[in-house]
Amino acid sequence: MVDDSSSSDVEVSESERIINVTFCRDAKLNAITPAMFDALDAAVIQLEQRADLRVLVIRGRGRYFTAGIDILTVGATVDPGGDASRSGYDFRRRYRADARHDLFDRLEMVEKPVILAANGPCMGIGVEMAVSCDFRLASEAASFRLPEVAKLAMIPGSGGISRLTRLLGTHWAKWLVMTDALVDASAATDIGLVHAVYPSETFDRDVDEFARKLAALPAEALGLAKLAIDAASEVDRRTARDIDRLAQTMLIQSESLRP
Known part of the structure; x- marks a missing residue:
């Protein structure tokens, strides 16, 4: 069965018992919008509910996997003339809703494999998404960075810190979160963030082959x-x-x- 649907920013396709979600907003470096989160959320629900779907692959098309969340689209604005504590509360409430904490929980909890395939730089919310997935594959062009502390005076607050710490331990979690470190694909493999690195020229084929092997398992x-x-x-x-x-x-x- 092959079923394809797409919007200008994200494509969803099915083939060989695999559902693919591809971010294709290259003009904005695949910065993730609420609509892109919604498309991924719908794909996870399909994966949960349909026996004919065995594996989910999350991909990026273009120069980046993602540059992070598109702050301009999340609607989390603070009224500079309002009460500071109330404005902070409103920001956190909106951010929690727009960052889709429940989506990352579903990626983690669905009883089927989820693969994140980083074709290029994977920043901010992309790293938080990655550590919610079962398998993280990278091309040689990929790199990973959590700029929230250094650039936004925030933290990776969509479950990223807890998942990253569980995955890598406090040693590397502090390095990634607190120093604004840029980690290339090879180093990401060395510290345990990435499972495998493939040549950029064959990356899509290598990811497809890995996904098909998983889909064939009981x-x-x-x-x-x-x-x-x-x-x-x-x-x-x-x-x-x-x-x-x-x-x-x-x-x-x-x-x-x-x-």
Whole structure:
């Protein structure tokens, strides 16, 4: 089944049990708008609900994966003449809504693999999105940066700090968040932010091949593996082992078991 839909800023397509969301706002370096978040959110819901979809791939087209969130479109403005505490509250409320915290939670929680494929620089909210995904693939042209503290006097506040710390530990999380460091694809692999780096010339084909391999795996086993691995980082060791055993019991009784 192939189903394609697109807008001027984002394209959604399906092929070989894979749903692709491609940011294509190259004139603005793929800065992410609410409409682009909405398209990704809708794709995640499709992935959750449809058995024929096995994998989600998030891509960028053009020079950047994304330059970050498009601040001009999020609607989070502060009234300079208003009460400072109230204005701050309104900003945080709007920012929480527009940054789609629940979307990143869904990327993390959906029991199917989610791949972020960084074709070029991945900045700000793009890094927060990346650490919400299961697999992070990069082209040789990719780089990663969290400029919120240095450039905006803010923090990566859409779950990025907690996820980054869980993934890389405090050592590298502080380096990325607090120093405005620009990390190239090779260094991102060295610190554990990226799983694999591919040549820019073959990047799309390499990502497609990786996604097809995942899509061919037993869906229930793959989903329960994701659930058990994620749970292991959140619960005590005894509970994690119990989750492993329960998941294995379910799979042994499953019709998809391979003798």
